[in-house]
Amino acid sequence: MCLNRVLASGMSSFVSQNYLEIGGDDVAALKAYGNMVANVPGIVLPPIGVLVRSRSNSLRGFWVIVASFHVFCGVVCSSFLSMKTAAELFREKFGRDPEE
Numbered sequence: 825m826c827l828n829r830v831l832a833s834g835m836s837s838f839v840s841q842n843y844l845e846i847g848g849d850d851v852a853a854l855k856a857y858g859n860m861v862a863n864v865p866g867i868v869l870p871p872i873g874v875l876v877r878s879r880s881n882s883l884r885g886f887w888v889i890v891a892s893f894h895v896f897c898g899v900v901c902s903s904f905l906s907m908k909t910a911a912e913l914f915r916e917k918f919g920r921d922p923e924e
Contacts, residue, residue, distance in 0.1 A: 848917065861901075864897070865890075865894065865897065868893070869890055869893060872886070872889055873886040873889070873890075876889060910922075
């Protein structure tokens with residue numbers, strides 16, 4: 825659990841840097857949208873878990889649903905994400921190198 829929190833905090837610090845580099849003046853809105861999308865599984869999956877548990881009397885189906893949902897969300901996110909580096913996106917947006 826402790827390792828999970830440490831890794832999640834580390835990932836969040838990298839994500840925040842990307843928000844700052846890409847978002848410019850709209851960092852707050854960009855981060856709010858990102859957090860909203862990241863919290864969708866926590867809202868959608870518990871009722872489904874209760875339904876699966878009550879019908880099958882096992883949590884195995886719930887784990888399959890959770891794994892499938894995470895794979896689906898990963899595929900959807902990867903289809904919308906840019907494969908460009910932050911420096912390339914900065915150059916496109918501002919017309920100069922970030923180091924200048």
